Amino acid sequence: MILEGNQRGGARQLARHLMNRDDNEHVEVHEISSFMSDSVMGAFDEIHAVSRGTKCRQFMFSVSLNPPQDVIAPPEYFEKAIAQIEERTGLSGQPRVIVFHEKEGRRHAHAVWSRIDANEMKAINLPQGFIDKQYRNPLNFTRAEWQQAKRTQDDPRMLKQLFRQVWEQADNQQSFQAALKDHGFWLARGDRRGFVAVDYKGEVYSLSRWTSVKSKELKQRLSEPERLPDVQQVKIVISQSMTDVLKQHIDTVYQQRKKDYAPLKRTIHTMKTQHRDQRDALEQQQQMRWQQEEQQRIARLPRGLSGIWQRITGKYRAIKQQNQQEVQDNDNRDRDERQALINRQLQERQRLQERVTEVRERYHHDMLVLRKEVRHYHEVGEQALRHVQSEDHVHRHAHSMEPRL
Structure with missing residues (x-):
């Protein structure tokens, strides 16, 4: 189980994220306990309202729980992990919300607690490093990183792995810069004097974020960022090396990926709708059966004198x-019954995801090749520029040596 946890505020923002059915194929509210409200938004509003009686600004503790990729975990699996987290953080008995998300054939959970002790009206201090380092995945990516990768049509996992690999293999600025260029990235100075990488599309990547390395460690290995060109200067260099031929190659890869992915996208949408309908139908069926069984239980209880006797x-x-x-x-x-249905649907969705992964891997392989071509065209451009500058210098020198009449 991979755990990622943090203290935070932003109650309504978190509620909207947890209930987002656009970015998730299925959203299931598993538990809302010790709240007056029966909705996630209402529960988080309650936490915020209670926190206003304290000075605490990060009044919630949020944890995401991700089982291994090849494991379909039942609710009990998550509940056991959540109970262990509560015990280690001192949050046992605190109001909490548990929400399940499903996407691309994988199911994970989010658990959120109130940090405010309502009796003492103070925040519960959490122990540092309660999540063992062995559970931390350096290839995990934040929502900001995922949104950036989605915007550029890249796989965030592959990008994260690429930056980590380059960092681990380089031992100074020169080798790091060369390794980045091998993959179509340029090293630059960011707006806040940090290190960033710029790709051939002009997209800027924070190295501290994408390598999961602190700024201090980056400076120790890469020296001071002030010695590097800024982002705008690097973008000019990149634009000069982007020939029409290379742009056409990139567009061809994009169009092919769009063509290959279009039928899969339609299939994913159809499957998502069918799976949601099946879950709704099962829920209605169970509710009707429960009502019938409840009537039978009530009918068993004797009334009147018979009941007294x-x-x-x-x-x-x-x-x-x-x-x-x-x-x-x-x-x-x-x-x-619900879990059996979820398991069947997850297995069906995983089989479809294998086809999606094939398309993605083929596309990203082509993009890695293109990134290397970017470097090639850049080097050719630099050589041509130096040649032109050299000839121009020779011409000016020869012209200056001509006798004047």
Whole structure:
């Protein structure tokens, strides 16, 4: 289980993110406990309202729980991990929300707690480093990184891996800069005096973010960023090396990817709609069955004089215990039915995702080749520029040596 947790504010922003059905194929509110409201937005508003009685600004603790890629985990798997997190952070008994997300055949959970102790009206301090380093994945990416990769039509996992690989292989600025150029990136100075990489499209990548390396460590290996050209200067250099032929190659790759992905995109949309309809139908079926079973349980309980007599003899109590056991059994049955449906759908979606992955990997392989071509064209351009400058210098020198009449 890969865990990522942080203290935060922004109650409504987080609620909108958790309930976002556009970026997720399925969103399921698994639990809202110890709140007056029965909605995620309402629950987070309550946390915020209580926090206003304190000085705490990061009044929530949010954790994402991601099982291994090849594991379809049942709710109990997540609940056990969440219970362990509560115990280690001192948040046991605090109001919490659990939401499941599904996308691309994978299912993960988000758990959010209130950090505010309502009795003491103060924030619960969380222990530092409660998540073991062995669980941290250096290739995890933030929402900002995902949005940037989505905007540039790149795979964030591959980008993250690329930057990490370049960083780990380079031992100084020169080798790092050369390795970046091998992949179509230029090293530059960012607006805030940090290190950034600029690709052939002019997209700027923060190295501290994409390599998961702190600024201090970057400076130790790469020296001071002030010695590097700024982003605008690098963009000018890149634009000069982008020939019409190379632009046509890039456009061809984009169009081919769009053509290959279009039918898969339609299939994904159809499958998502079908899966949602199936889950809604099962929920309605279970609700109707539950109502019928509840009527049967009520009918078992004797009324009037018979009820009084059976209370005396203890039979009433036995019937009540039978009803309670049946409620528990039926609840487990419904839960198992829901999970079985989710498992079948996840397996179906994973099979489709294998086809999507093939298209993506082929596209990103082509893009890696193009990035290397960018460097080639850049070097050719630089050589041509030096040649022209050299000839111009020779011409001016020869002209200056001519006798004047």
